[in-house]
Amino acid sequence: MPDPESTKRRIYEAAVEEFAEHGSAGARVDRIAAKARANKESIYRYFGTKDELLRRVIDEYIDDLGEQMLPKTADLAEYADALSRFHVEHPEFLRMSLWEGLEYDGELDADSLERRRQHYADKLVAVEQQQRDAIIDPDLDPRLLLAVVFGMVNYWFTLPQRLKMLFGGEVSDTDLEAYREFTGECIRRIVAPPAPPAA
Amino acid sequence: MPDPESTKRRIYEAAVEEFAEHGSAGARVDRIAAKARANKESIYRYFGTKDELLRRVIDEYIDDLGEQMLPKTADLAEYADALSRFHVEHPEFLRMSLWEGLEYDGELDADSLERRRQHYADKLVAVEQQQRDAIIDPDLDPRLLLAVVFGMVNYWFTLPQRLKMLFGGEVSDTDLEAYREFTGECIRRIVAPPAPPAA
């Protein structure tokens, strides 16, 4: 019983997995077909070339999950915590972004960039609001602040080998939990509005 | 005038370039040969297979530059600044590390790991010393602190596409300069020992 929609979806999901795992150059069309329990020909029929499939996957997947990646909490420390948990839940997301950064820097689709930009704009507005409310030090540039937060959270998942060196062996879930708390504390210290000048 | 040492060096340098640019799967032996103005056969003679060449490059290059990557300044904020400048000077370094993290996670050579670990151990000791000197809050776990610092500094060079989204367009050198100052300020706020308890 051929069901085109189901086949299409299976291919898409297999492609996400494969590209996240191996990147553009390392991904194999045959493997995608096998994982999707479909045929290569279906891939080319539904998605065109390997490169077109990749673009589509990056566009749709990152766009979709980018939405989720920005939980609706206002507090920055809480947000960082949620983001970290998101990365555990969806490791493919960061991996795909890293591949994208490495393989496609420069030649990125302007439209896609613009669309994804919206996700960050929302977060920026939230930060600015909290600066007006004196919850966050208004002297801090919101963009730089967010970049720093992303950097702190992401690092744990970005360079696992360096983490091992730093920790002198495998890192555990407990370590990650400690890192989350630590990150939260760092953020609180960073955003704390300066104490009123001492007399 | 055949000069094996020179050929060897040219191949090595070309390999660094190629692997940093395209990663393991994307790297092409032919391109390395062309860049090195050498022949494929020389590569196999001097370095063995493509994979062996990669291992060698990762090992030696990251080991060599890892040394430089850890400037001899004690102050953490200054260190972060130097690290950021290092990444501008040697973009291949982070790229190679990112490829390594993506492509080789798990199956890393234990020896190489152990050797590189020393670089971080030195830095950890320095942090601990400053904690004893009450320059850095002694409550902070040095490993977590360093991870956070690395994360902040690296982010600028790790996900350029997200940076563009956050900044709404290309980022300039001025932005990077601002980010450096911002990072420094963040670190100072994080490490600041807590004020003596208010009466």
Place this chain on the structure above:
DNA sequence: GGACGGTCCAACCACTTAGTTGGACACGTT
């Protein structure tokens, strides 16, 4: 000067990979 040890190089081989094709199969329609 001639044999030798090593470097260099073009052409070659075996295999993998992206992409194609032709036909079998399943379903809805009449």
Place this chain on the structure above:
DNA sequence: AACGTGTCCAACTAAGTGGTTGGACCGTCC
């Protein structure tokens, strides 16, 4: 039940890839 439309699939093609090989070349030492 025959037809037509569109999905599915195995086998194929063409090109690119890592890796090899045979011999040309060059300086050196006897």
